Each structure stands twice: as C-alpha cells, then as structure tokens.
Amino acid sequence: MPEAILEVSGLVKHYPLTRGILFKKQIGAVKAVDGVDFHLGRGETLGIVGESGCGKSTVAKMLVNLEKPTAGTIKYYGEDITRLTGKALKAVRRNIQMVFQDPYTSLNPRMTVGDIIGEPYEIHPEVAPKGERRRRVQDLLDVVGLNPEYINRYPHQFSGGQRQRIGIARGLALRPEIIVADEPVSALDVSVQAQVINLMDRLQGEFDLSYVFIAHDLSIVRHISDRVGVMYLGRIVETGKDAEIYDHPTHPYTQALLSAVPVPDPEAREHRERIILTGDVPSPANIPSGCRFRTRCWKAQERCTLEVPLLAVPAEFRLTEGPAAHDSACHFAEEKQVVPPEEPPDDHGGGVK
Amino acid sequence: MLLEVRDLHVEFRTRDGVAKAVNGVTYSVDEGETLAVLGESGSGKSVTAQAVMGILDMPPGRITGGEILFRGKDLLKFKEDERRKVRGAEMAMIFQDALSSLNPVLSVGDQLGEMFTVHRGMSRKDARAKAIELMDRVRIPAAGDRVRDYPHQFSGGMRQRIMIAMALALEPALIIADEPTTALDVTVQAQVMDLLAELQRELDMGLILITHDLGVVADVADRIAVMYAGRIVESAPVHDIYKAPAHPYTKGLLESIPRLDQKGKELYAIKGLPPNLMRIPPGCAFNPRCPMAQDVCRTDVPPLFEVDEDRRSACFFWRETLDAGSGEGASAAGEPDA
Numbered sequence: 067m068p069e070a071i072l073e074v075s076g077l078v079k080h081y082p083l084t085r086g087i088l089f090k091k092q093i094g095a096v097k098a099v100d101g102v103d104f105h106l107g108r109g110e111t112l113g114i115v116g117e118s119g120c121g122k123s124t125v126a127k128m129l130v131n132l133e134k135p136t137a138g139t140i141k142y143y144g145e146d147i148t149r150l151t152g153k154a155l156k157a158v159r160r161n162i163q164m165v166f167q168d169p170y171t172s173l174n175p176r177m178t179v180g181d182i183i184g185e186p187y188e189i190h191p192e193v194a195p196k197g198e199r200r201r202r203v204q205d206l207l208d209v210v211g212l213n214p215e216y217i218n219r220y221p222h223q224f225s226g227g228q229r230q231r232i233g234i235a236r237g238l239a240l241r242p243e244i245i246v247a248d249e250p251v252s253a254l255d256v257s258v259q260a261q262v263i264n265l266m267d268r269l270q271g272e273f274d275l276s277y278v279f280i281a282h283d284l285s286i287v288r289h290i291s292d293r294v295g296v297m298y299l300g301r302i303v304e305t306g307k308d309a310e311i312y313d314h315p316t317h318p319y320t321q322a323l324l325s326a327v328p329v330p331d332p333e334a335r336e337h338r339e340r341i342i343l344t345g346d347v348p349s350p351a352n353i354p355s356g357c358r359f360r361t362r363c364w365k366a367q368e369r370c371t372l373e374v375p376l377l378a379v380p381a382e383f384r385l386t387e388g389p390a391a392h393d394s395a396c397h398f399a400e401e402k403q404v405v406p407p408e409e410p411p412d413d414h415g416g417g418v419k
Numbered sequence: 420m421l422l423e424v425r426d427l428h429v430e431f432r433t434r435d436g437v438a439k440a441v442n443g444v445t446y447s448v449d450e451g452e453t454l455a456v457l458g459e460s461g462s463g464k465s466v467t468a469q470a471v472m473g474i475l476d477m478p479p480g481r482i483t484g485g486e487i488l489f490r491g492k493d494l495l496k497f498k499e500d501e502r503r504k505v506r507g508a509e510m511a512m513i514f515q516d517a518l519s520s521l522n523p524v525l526s527v528g529d530q531l532g533e534m535f536t537v538h539r540g541m542s543r544k545d546a547r548a549k550a551i552e553l554m555d556r557v558r559i560p561a562a563g564d565r566v567r568d569y570p571h572q573f574s575g576g577m578r579q580r581i582m583i584a585m586a587l588a589l590e591p592a593l594i595i596a597d598e599p600t601t602a603l604d605v606t607v608q609a610q611v612m613d614l615l616a617e618l619q620r621e622l623d624m625g626l627i628l629i630t631h632d633l634g635v636v637a638d639v640a641d642r643i644a645v646m647y648a649g650r651i652v653e654s655a656p657v658h659d660i661y662k663a664p665a666h667p668y669t670k671g672l673l674e675s676i677p678r679l680d681q682k683g684k685e686l687y688a689i690k691g692l693p694p695n696l697m698r699i700p701p702g703c704a705f706n707p708r709c710p711m712a713q714d715v716c717r718t719d720v721p722p723l724f725e726v727d728e729d730r731r732s733a734c735f736f737w738r739e740t741l742d743a744g745s746g747e748g749a750s751a752a753g754e755p756d757a
Binding site: 117118225227228255256257258259260261263264267282284285286288289322323325326327328329330331333340342343344346347 | 459460574576577604605606607608609610612613631632633634635636637638658661662671672673675676677685686687688689690692693
C-alpha cells in the first residue's frame, strides 16, 4: 500500500435540530456523516459513491475544512488538521484543494478567468510572486486545455465543460497534493464528461496528485478509482479495491446499487439480475437502529435491528483469500455477482447466481 | 401509426439572432411502442416534444415547417381549443423535475382530481376517489391518507410517481416522458423506470422517452432516434444501434461512456463542443467533431440514408462507420461478444 497521506477516522458531522427561538432546545440531529473511516495513499484515487443525502458531499467539505467535524480526526501526514488554526491550518489547506460539482455556480460571474484562477495566490502569496502570477495562470489554462489568451474572458463565455476546466485549473493553482472532487462531471453532457475525466487522469500523473473522487455515477467512479467506498446514510458500508467492489460485492446495498445501474447494452439486460429496492432512503434525522440499511434490505433479520454491523472483513471470508475478503458492514454478507464478468468467471466464485 | 412527426422545423428568435433548434425532424411511434429520443442538451429533443404537445412558448419559438400527424390528423392545423382536448386526454407528458412541475400550494389529490373535473366533468368527490385509485396504481403506499399531502411532503421518487399518475389519468394513447428519471438516484431510478414500462405494456400506450442516458435507453426502448443539432442523425432498433452504430456521433457517444464491465484505460472522447444553434456548421453539423469527416461533409447536408428496412443514418460514410464498429474493438468500446 502506498504511504497514507490522508487518514480519516471516526468522522462525524451532526447538524442540530432545535426548537424555540429564545430558549433553543436541541430536539435531535441530522446525522449527515456518522462515523466514517478511510485512508488515501499518495498518488491514489479513492472513489466515494452513494445516493443523494448519504453524506458524501459533507465528507468532502470537512476534508477541505469548509465544515468543522462534530467528532473524529482527519490526519494529513499524521497531523490532525481538524484541530489546527491560524497559520498552520492555512498551510495545510494549500495542499488540499477542491473542485466543485456545478461549474455554473462555482465561478464568480463578475470575475475574469484570470482573476478566478489567480485568486488562490492572493491568499497564499508565497506560492507565486505578484509579477509572475499572470504567466502562471496562463500556464494553468494551457495545462487544462484552454487557450491561454482567454485569460480576460468571463465565465459566461465558456461552455460547461470549459468551465469545469477552469474550476480544475483553480484547484491546481497552489500545486496541492490532494484534490477533492465533488461530482466534477455530473453537470456535463456525456460527450464532454469523457474529456474532463481524461484530463483529470492525465493531471494526476503530471502533478503527482491524490484524488478523493465523489460521485453518484458508478461507472465513472470505477473508471477513475483505485479503491472505492460505498456510502449509505452517513457511513461507509463497503470498501475495497475497485474490482473487489464491482465484481465481488458482498454488501446487499452495493449489490442493489450495481444492479440498478443502466448498462448501455441491450444484450446484457437479459443476462443480469436486477435487484429493485423498495422504498426510499430513511431520513438522516431518524436513522434506523442496528444496521441502517435494514429497512430496505431483503435479507434483514432480527439481528440487523439489534446489532450495528461493523465495517470489517466478514467472518465467512476472513480465512479465505480472494476478492471477496474486503471490508463490508453486513451481518449476512455473501458474494453475489451482479455485473456480467468480462471473462468467464474464475473458480473462486462462491457467488449465488 | 399513432404519431408521425414529418420534417419539423422550429426556431427561436432571440436578441442575438435566430436559433435553429429543430431542423427537419421525422419520427413516428406506434401503439405499444417505445421510442427513445437520445441527445445532449441543445440537440432539440425536448423542443420537438414540446411542439408535439403544443406547449412550445410562442414567441419566441416558431414552427416554421413540417407536420405533426396524430392518428393521421395534423395537429398543427388544429385551433387551440381543439388542441386542448387532445392534450391530456389523448397525449400526456411527464416532466423531468417533478417538484417544479407540480403546484406547491395544491394537495396532490386536488391536482390529480383536476384532470377529471376539467376533462370529464366529474364531481369533486368522484374525482378524489379517482385520484386515490391512480395513486394506488403507481404504488404510492397509503394512498388514501396521502392524497391530502402537498408535493413537498413527498420524496423525489414519489413525486415522479405522482407525475406519472397524472399523465396516466385519462388513459392517453401517447405518453411523452422528458428525462423522467434524470433527477433521481439510481436505485429509485430503477423503480420508476420499471413502473413506467409496466404501465405502458398494460395500457398498450405509445411512449416517447427523451433522455441523454444511453443506459436507460438500452433497458426499455424498442427503437432509438439519436439527435444532434436539431436533426435525427440515426434511427434504428435498439439492438442494432448498440451492436454497430451507423453514425460516427452515436459511435462516439457509445464509446465515451465508461462501462462497469469494461474498466478502460483512456476514455474515448468526442473532441470539441456541440455547435451553437445560431451558427450551425455548413454541411453535416457534426463535421467539425467527426473523425471521419471528408470534404463532402463540409459542403453537403447528408440526407437520411436507408441502411436497411428500419434503419436510417445521416452520414455519407455510414457503411464505413458500420464496418469500423464491428471490426476494430481493440481501440475502444466495441462489443464484448461473449
């Protein structure tokens, strides 16, 4: 495993629900993130997938310090950044930058592209002396595949894909080590999505970046990630290498999620089994006891109501080697192949087909 | 034939010039058939649908040519009050964003019931009973209690079910669904799509499914029409198009999506951007982005060539595209012929 550059443990974010105006009384909490652990290696891409409301964007915001965690630690090279303040915090923030989802609202319409990309240098003047900034911005434009002469244009003069490139250039301006990308392509057209994904892929090698890539589109996450974590209602329910998660999922939620992905191949539709979940995701203000997925799970039994399943290698796979032996928070984890395999399945298949 | 759109032209007059949104679209849907209209934003797929429904904003929009035949009668020649009788009763539409399409200050029961009081002259009490029946039909749990709830009290998936119920209310012969699941999460998307497909089979309706998602199309459509810059560039039965596309744009689209069952290296990306509708390139609108473009593509507009009996492609080089699609396989997507 590559050296861990970021280590997150027990990360929690609760937003209090209060009643009363003068005498505020807390009557509950929206548990947006409720105990998340993961680590990110140098040069690695960690994909986080989940449906809306699962807390993936809140995790992203906490990583770049736009939200303060309620509990838990985020360690950057072993140092807990949630406790830092002042200069020390500023230095760390320089190294963890963010690319936002919506390229239409995340760029200030009154600023030129040059000002937008150059603004990080105002906050961290040590990175580039004043005289050099314009040239740096032009270099960045070039790196992300835009014409450096566009430096004086405004965001509305660009298309969605080009704007997202501007967002990426801004993220790169301070030469960070980590980029947290929150749904960077979901607002773009299919033909343009591929361009931006390829760009991010290329930049990773060029600038030695580590990515935390957050998305709800499973196929894109698989394409770009080395490891994947699946989130449900504020927790990671399954995590592992991309092939472990996609070809050998053991958590029922991951299986349902994978089986629901529309595959652009009418032939595959006959081969695959579809798991259609009933109902909606419960409210994060009122999380079910025990396993939080049990209300929609077809395997749920009494034990699931009483006992919170831990995110660990399930007992039945602990002694085996092979792709099924990865962390999965389910009492009744079993392997199930949902996506038709590329090659004929190999013999460690114990799956229920 | 239930619906036939013939050579439809729509343009929008704006301050900056005339945007040609639809430039000669021809397609048809039969009873019980699902036609998927696939295209990116700005390809004219929604504008065509709005013209069919008669809900296009005019002005700035203007239908400058073509016919929309519904059961053989040209809807464009209808007066507004005749048109209104068709809309809702004979054809209905499901919109993308259920929250902004439903009235926030009326309960869902009132909105569903309105269909019956207005079109069928029912009493409010009967209309309410009908509304509950419809909500049951689209499987909203405890319909009897929830009929008094307002749209904001429902989740996204449930709201989309209400939209579907509303479209189905008068049992129309044709339903146009404009990106019905785009705003929903994957697991809910699957529920809603399944429901829609099932109801369509049950009632033997024609369904036009407008989407940008090739995956959704593969799951439910019988035929696909791919649109680009206001034209249909390829139309074919669903199996054919995925097996071997006959237009470079379709091919590019198929290759540019990462697939779960094919972890790729570099993704194929269509270079460039979709054209500005005020300045559509001469010749084939796709030529600046096309890897196969020749001189003829820059001067002549390709007609819809007949590839086979029920397959059309607007590319001078459809034969070459077709061959390349099945031949290579090494460079990109292709088909895993397992």
